[in-house]
Amino acid sequence: MSSKPGLPKGTRDFGPEQMFRRNYIIDKIKAVFETYGFLPLETPSLENLSVLTGKYGDEGDQLIFKILNSGDFLNKTNQEDYKKGSKEFSGKISNKGLRYDLTVPFARYVVKNQNDITFPFRRYQIQPVWRADNPQKGRYREFYQCDADIIGTNSLVSDLEMVWLIHDVFKSLDLNDFLLKFSNRKILTAISEYIGEPGKENTLYVSLDKLDKIGKDNVFKELKAKGMSERSCVKLAPILEISGDNRQKLEQLTEFIGNLETGKEGLEEVSFILDSIANKENTEFKLDFDITLARGLSYYTGTIFEVKPTTVQMGSITGGGRYDNLTGVFGLDGMSGTGISFGIDRIYDVMLELKLFPESEIAGTKVMITNFDQDTLKFSLEVLNRLRRNGINSEIYPDKSKMKKQFGYADKKGIHFVAIIGPEEATQKIVSLKNMSTGEQQRLTVDELIGVLS
Amino acid sequence: MSSKPGLPKGTRDFGPEQMFRRNYIIDKIKAVFETYGFLPLETPSLENLSVLTGKYGDEGDQLIFKILNSGDFLNKTNQEDYKKGSKEFSGKISNKGLRYDLTVPFARYVVKNQNDITFPFRRYQIQPVWRADNPQKGRYREFYQCDADIIGTNSLVSDLEMVWLIHDVFKSLDLNDFLLKFSNRKILTAISEYIGEPGKENTLYVSLDKLDKIGKDNVFKELKAKGMSERSCVKLAPILEISGDNRQKLEQLTEFIGNLETGKEGLEEVSFILDSIANKENTEFKLDFDITLARGLSYYTGTIFEVKPTTVQMGSITGGGRYDNLTGVFGLDGMSGTGISFGIDRIYDVMLELKLFPESEIAGTKVMITNFDQDTLKFSLEVLNRLRRNGINSEIYPDKSKMKKQFGYADKKGIHFVAIIGPEEATQKIVSLKNMSTGEQQRLTVDELIGVLS
Numbered sequence: 001m002s003s004k005p006g007l008p009k010g011t012r013d014f015g016p017e018q019m020f021r022r023n024y025i026i027d028k029i030k031a032v033f034e035t036y037g038f039l040p041l042e043t044p045s046l047e048n049l050s051v052l053t054g055k056y057g058d059e060g061d062q063l064i065f066k067i068l069n070s071g072d073f074l075n076k077t078n079q080e081d082y083k084k085g086s087k088e089f090s091g092k093i094s095n096k097g098l099r100y101d102l103t104v105p106f107a108r109y110v111v112k113n114q115n116d117i118t119f120p121f122r123r124y125q126i127q128p129v130w131r132a133d134n135p136q137k138g139r140y141r142e143f144y145q146c147d148a149d150i151i152g153t154n155s156l157v158s159d160l161e162m163v164w165l166i167h168d169v170f171k172s173l174d175l176n177d178f179l180l181k182f183s184n185r186k187i188l189t190a191i192s193e194y195i196g197e198p199g200k201e202n203t204l205y206v207s208l209d210k211l212d213k214i215g216k217d218n219v220f221k222e223l224k225a226k227g228m229s230e231r232s233c234v235k236l237a238p239i240l241e242i243s244g245d246n247r248q249k250l251e252q253l254t255e256f257i258g259n260l261e262t263g264k265e266g267l268e269e270v271s272f273i274l275d276s277i278a279n280k281e282n283t284e285f286k287l288d289f290d291i292t293l294a295r296g297l298s299y300y301t302g303t304i305f306e307v308k309p310t311t312v313q314m315g316s317i318t319g320g321g322r323y324d325n326l327t328g329v330f331g332l333d334g335m336s337g338t339g340i341s342f343g344i345d346r347i348y349d350v351m352l353e354l355k356l357f358p359e360s361e362i363a364g365t366k367v368m369i370t371n372f373d374q375d376t377l378k379f380s381l382e383v384l385n386r387l388r389r390n391g392i393n394s395e396i397y398p399d400k401s402k403m404k405k406q407f408g409y410a411d412k413k414g415i416h417f418v419a420i421i422g423p424e425e426a427t428q429k430i431v432s433l434k435n436m437s438t439g440e441q442q443r444l445t446v447d448e449l450i451g452v453l454s
Numbered sequence: 455m456s457s458k459p460g461l462p463k464g465t466r467d468f469g470p471e472q473m474f475r476r477n478y479i480i481d482k483i484k485a486v487f488e489t490y491g492f493l494p495l496e497t498p499s500l501e502n503l504s505v506l507t508g509k510y511g512d513e514g515d516q517l518i519f520k521i522l523n524s525g526d527f528l529n530k531t532n533q534e535d536y537k538k539g540s541k542e543f544s545g546k547i548s549n550k551g552l553r554y555d556l557t558v559p560f561a562r563y564v565v566k567n568q569n570d571i572t573f574p575f576r577r578y579q580i581q582p583v584w585r586a587d588n589p590q591k592g593r594y595r596e597f598y599q600c601d602a603d604i605i606g607t608n609s610l611v612s613d614l615e616m617v618w619l620i621h622d623v624f625k626s627l628d629l630n631d632f633l634l635k636f637s638n639r640k641i642l643t644a645i646s647e648y649i650g651e652p653g654k655e656n657t658l659y660v661s662l663d664k665l666d667k668i669g670k671d672n673v674f675k676e677l678k679a680k681g682m683s684e685r686s687c688v689k690l691a692p693i694l695e696i697s698g699d700n701r702q703k704l705e706q707l708t709e710f711i712g713n714l715e716t717g718k719e720g721l722e723e724v725s726f727i728l729d730s731i732a733n734k735e736n737t738e739f740k741l742d743f744d745i746t747l748a749r750g751l752s753y754y755t756g757t758i759f760e761v762k763p764t765t766v767q768m769g770s771i772t773g774g775g776r777y778d779n780l781t782g783v784f785g786l787d788g789m790s791g792t793g794i795s796f797g798i799d800r801i802y803d804v805m806l807e808l809k810l811f812p813e814s815e816i817a818g819t820k821v822m823i824t825n826f827d828q829d830t831l832k833f834s835l836e837v838l839n840r841l842r843r844n845g846i847n848s849e850i851y852p853d854k855s856k857m858k859k860q861f862g863y864a865d866k867k868g869i870h871f872v873a874i875i876g877p878e879e880a881t882q883k884i885v886s887l888k889n890m891s892t893g894e895q896q897r898l899t900v901d902e903l904i905g906v907l908s
Contacts, residue, residue, distance in 0.1 A: 395491030
C-alpha cells in the first residue's frame with residue numbers, strides 16, 4: 001500500500017466550500033466588469049519562453065516554471081552543453097514556460113491580433129498564474145489573477161473608470177472597509193526634477209515604495225546609498241511631510257512642482273480624478289491622494305492606485321495604473337493603456353475574516369430523498385426528477401441503507417431538508433418533508449413540496 | 455523590432471466571442487450539475503510525478519508535460535546520469551508534471567481527504583488538462599475537461615442518474631440531435647466466458663472498441679492475432695449480429711449469456727436502466743443499448759455510456775461509466791463510483807455548426823455614450839454611471855475624437871445603441887439614442903433611457 005499522496009508545495013486543492021466562495025467573488029467581479037464593457041479573454045497556460053523571458057527582470061525570470069521539451073529532449077544536447085550548468089542547459093531542453101502573470105500574455109495577444117482588434121480594447125482575464133517562489137503564508141506557487149485593461153487610448157476617462165470600477169466591485173461584494181490610495185507617476189517624475197535629480201524617478205519610486213515598511217529615515221539612507229545627494233534629500237524631506245485632505249495636499253504640492261511641465265500635468269490629472277469622484281452619486285468613497293504611493297512596477301507612467309482593507313491586517317488587495325508602452329517589447333509601440341488587478345486570494349481571506357460570504361452562496365444540495373426499498377424507488381425517482389426539473393438542488397440517497405445512516409449523511413453534508421418516502425408515502429403519492437434544523441415534519445404533495453422548496 | 459509573437463503549438467487563445475460561448479456551455483452544465491447535488495472541486499495544475507506516472511499506460515506517461523525543477527536543477531545530477539538518456543535523466547531534473555486528466559487528481563483528492571469527505575461524494579470539476587500529443591484538427595495540447603463523479607456507492611441509481619444527467623444537460627443546451635449508447639462491462643465479461651475465453655474481456659473490448667472504425671472482419675482478424683481461437687470467433691459472430699429495439703436485443707442476448715452469473719447481473723443492470731428511463735417524464739430519449747460498445751479505458755467495471763451527435767460528423771462528445779477501484783492505486787480500496795465526462799471543445803463545435811448559441815449570449819456592450827467635449831463630459835459620465843448601476847453594459851468613448859470615428863468603433867464592436875450627448879443634450883439633461891441596426895433615433899430622459907435599455 002502506498003502512502004497518502006501529497007501535493008506539490010505551494011499548491012492547493014479547492015474543496016466545495018472554498019469553490020462556492022471563490023466563485024461568489026469571481027462572479028461578482030465578472031458581472032461588474034461586464035457592465036463596464038470589458039470582454040473576456042483567456043490565453044494558454046503555456047507560452048513560449050521567448051515571450052516570457054526578459055519581461056520580469058532577472059529575479060522574475062528565475063521564477064518562471066519551465067516545461068521540459070517532450071520526447072527525447074536530450075537529443076539536441078551534448079556533454080559540453082551539460083557542463084555549462086543549469087541556466088544555459090535549460091535553454092537547450094526547454095522552450096515553453098507556465099504563464100507568470102496575465103499582463104505579458106495580454107500584450108502578446110494584442111500584438112498578435114492587432115489587425116482584428118477594435119481599439120480601444122477593453123478585456124478582462126481571470127486565470128491562474130505560476131511562480132516558483134518560496135511558498136509562505138498567503139503566497140502560493142499557483143494562484144489566480146483577475147485583471148481588466150483598457151488599451152489603445154491615453155484618455156484620463158479610462159483611469160477614472162478604474163477608480164469607479166474598484167468602488168463598484170467592492171460595493172457588490174459588500175466589502176466597504178477599504179482605502180483607495182492613488183497618485184500619478186508624473187508627480188514622482190516632477191519631484192525628481194524638483195529635487196535636482198532629473199531622470200532618477202525610478203530610484204525614487206523603488207525606495208518610496210518601501211516607505212511604509214522601512215520608514216522615512218531608511219528611505220533617505222537608501223537613496224543616498226544609491227547616489228542621491230544630501231541637498232536632494234533636504235529638498236525631498238518637506239514634500240514627504242505634506243498632509244491634510246486631498247485638496248490641501250494637492251495645493252501644497254503645487255508649491256513645489258506646479259511650475260514644472262510634468263508636475264503640472266500630474267497635478268491636473270490628479271485633480272481630474274478628484275473632481276470626477278466628487279461627482280459620483282451616493283459616494284462613500286475613501287479616496288486618498290498619497291504622494292508617496294509608488295507601486296513597484298516600472299512600466300507605470302501616469303495614474304497609479306492601490307487598495308488596502310482598513311479593518312483587517314493585509315497588504316494590497318487591488319492595484320494598477322496607466323502604462324504607455326506595454327506592447328513595445330513585442331514590437332508594437334504607442335499603445336497606451338490602463339489596467340487593474342484584483343487579488344482574489346487576499347479578497348477571499350478578508351471576506352472570510354469579515355464574514356461577508358452569504359450563507360445562501362453554498363449552493364449544495366437542498367433536499368435529499370430517502371431510499372427505502374425497491375417498491376418505493378420508482379416514486380422517489382419520479383419526485384427527484386420533478387424537483388430537479390424545477391431547479392431545486394436535490395439528490396436521492398443511492399443505497400437502501402438504514403434510515404439512521406441516510407439521515408447522518410444529510411446531516412453531515414448540511415442538507416436542509418430530507419424528503420422521506422416510505423411505503424405509505426409512495427402509495428399515497430406524497431412525501432414527509434423533514435426540516436433538518438427545526439426537526440419539524442410535514443406531509444406534502446409533490447406540487448406542495450416544489451412550492452415549499454422553490 | 456521583434457516579429458509577431460506566436461503561441462506554443464496545440465494551444466489557443468480564446469477571444470471574447472469564443473469565451474462567451476464557452477461560458478454559455480459551462481454555465482449550463484454547471485447549473486445542471488448543481489441541481490443533481492454535485493459539488494465543485496478544483497485541483498492544482500501541477501501534480502507530483504509520483505501521482506501522475508503509471509496511471510495512463512506507457513503511452514500516456516510519454517504525453518505528460520514535465521516541469522523542470524526550479525533553481526540549479528542540474529545540482530543533483532552527474533555526467534553518468536546525463537549519459538543514461540532522456541527518460542532516466544528526466545527523473546533527476548523533474549518531479550512535477552501538468553495534470554493529464556481530472557480523474558487521477560480526483561482519486562488523489564479523495565484518498566488525501568478520505569477522513570473529511572462524506573461519502574457517497576458527488577463532485578464536479580471543470581479545468582484544463584495538458585497532453586504532449588501531436589496536435590491535429592480537434593486535438594489540442596491544452597484543453598478543458600468537464601467531469602462529474604459519484605464515488606463511494608455501487609448503487610445502480612447513481613448510474614441511472616448519469617444517464618438522466620446527459621439528458622438534462624443536452625436539453626438545457628437545446629442540443630437534441632444526439633444518440634446515447636450504453637452497455638455494461640459485465641456483459642463483455644460474460645461474453646468472454648460464453649465464447650470460451652474467460653478472463654480475456656480486456657482483449658475483447660480493446661478490439662470491439664474499434665468495430666466502428668475497422669469493421670467486423672478486421673475485429674476478428676485482430677482477435678485471432680491476439681490468440682483467440684477460431685471456435686471462439688464462431689461463437690462470438692452471432693452475438694455481434696443481434697439487432698432490434700433495446701428490449702429485443704436484451705432478450706436475444708439473454709439466450710447466450712443469461713445462464714452465466716456475470717451475464718445475469720449485467721442483463722439485470724441494463725434492464726434496470728431501460729425500465730427507469732422509460733419512466734422519465736416527457737422523454738424523447740434516444741437511448742441505444744449497444745452490445746459492442748466497449749469504451750477504451752480499462753478501469754470500467756459496470757455500466758458504460760457514450761454520446762455522439764447524430765446530425766454532425768463528430769466522435770464521442772460525452773462518455774463515462776462505473777468503476778470499482780479508482781483509488782486503489784493510491785492505497786484506498788473498495789471505492790466504487792460512476793463518472794461522466796463532457797467534451798466541451800467538441801460540444802462547442804457541434805453547437806456552432808448547428809447554430810445553437812443564442813445571440814443574446816454575447817454579453818458585450820449594449821450602449822456606447824459619445825464623448826463630445828469637456829463641457830458635456832460631466833453629464834455623460836453621470837449617465838454612464840446610472841446605466842451601469844442599473845446593470846446595463848455600457849461604456850463611454852474615452853477620447854474626444856470625431857463622431858465618425860466614435861460611431862465606427864461602436865459599429866465594429868457590434869454595440870447596439872449609441873447615446874449621443876452633445877451641448878444641447880447636456881444642457882437639457884437628455885440623450886439622443888440611436889439604434890445602430892435600424893438607424894432610428896429618439897430623445898430620452900435618463901430615466902426613459904434606462905427603461906428602454908433594461
